[in-house]
Amino acid sequence: MNFKLMILSLFSFLTVQVVTVNALTISFIPNNVTIHEDDIITIEYNVTDFNATEDEEEFIIDTEDENIVSIERDVILSHPQLNLRGLFNVTGKFLGKTTVICKNVKTNLRANGDLSVIVIRKNRIIDTVFTVSVAIFVSIIYINLGCAINWSEIPTILKKPIGPSIGFCGQFILMPLLSYGLGLILFPDNPEMQLGLFFSGVAPPGGSSNIWAVLLEGNLSLSILMTTTSTVASFATMPLWIFTLGKVIFDKGNLEVPYTQITTYVLALVIPLAIGFFIQRKYKRFADFMKQILKGLSIVLLLFIIIFASVTNIYLFKLFSWKIIVASMALPWLAYVLGYFTAYLFGQPYSNSITIAMKIGIQNTGIPIFLLRFALPQPEADLITIVPVSVSVFTPIPLICLFICLKVWTRLSQKKRELKSNTGIDNLATCT
Incomplete structure (x- = not known):
């Protein structure tokens, strides 16, 4: 036994000598x-x-x-x-x-x-230009929305709040649990990516859902009401989820919720809407003009955000993996499907169902990006923000496809009606 120990000790000594003999400091x-x-x-x-x-x-x-x-x-x-x-x-x-x-x-x-x-990453002028230009563009859009809303419908919606209730539960229960579960499945050994996806799931709804409500023939009044109430409710729900389920992923108890950021978002929503409401009451003709350009302006804004955001954050695309892509598609797309069919099962019409689905699936990804950059040091902050950035890229894809399908369907239906009308005229002329 002692002989074996001596041999092992000698072997270990020689190994160390081999490793360190040519070393330097x-x-x-x-x-x-x-x-x-x-x-x-x-x-x-x-x-x-x-x-x-x-x-x-x-x-x-x-x-x-x-x-x-x-x-x-x-x-x-x-x-x-x-x-x-x-x-x-x-x-x-x-x-x-x-x-x-x-x-x-x-x-x-x-x-x-x-x-x-x-x-x-360097602080770039293009980042500031993008932020300021989007803020101005969105403010103009919300003034248009204020002009287009049928304010008399809001009391009716509040009397039977089935739609807002479905949207609220989907936004603040389904999305956090869904983002947490997807994180565990797709990133079991990467808590940083889990954190990025979870923060995307607990964010308040995105304002672009109101624009999509216009483009996809949804209920704009319901959309605005749900955006406002959900954004205000996020003051309580975000810290609740972050300091409970979020601690499983990110156990740093000193993470602060950006109340100033959320307050700014609420004001950025309410003030332009109030201006639009004032225009609708005092300047009818101008309000009608704003309604007419709303869809075209909304399309321009969406294309601007998608293209400019992709160019501004193009450096992050180098980090894309199939897991990040799957997670970024699954989170909003599953929310669309579950939200729509839940609303449909509760007897909601198409306009309400599509609005509820979009309200659940479209997140304000600017909030999780801010949270992650505030809570984490560099370069982790920029690296983890790839998740909310990726979510924002893939969120509108099904909506764009649906918009194109609706346009094609409308065009074909119009041609079909014109053909029937012309056929009817020809038959009448033949009979005459």
């Missing part, structure tokens, strides 16, 4: 850096404790992830002409974290000492 100055994408930073290195036994030993400085940073690849350390000091450049390529190391060219053994590198 390198220190980087600084030993951790944060740089922007495409920026270059110069790093100094110092070499100590070089224990080479051969006449020629070569070491290079390398990175663990070439997708995040690139560095000089020349052999910078060799024996016996060993450079004890030197400089090299690190270039940020993409968001993320990696480690710069020094390793033996022949054996790939790492030297003692490394450099931690974090790559983050």
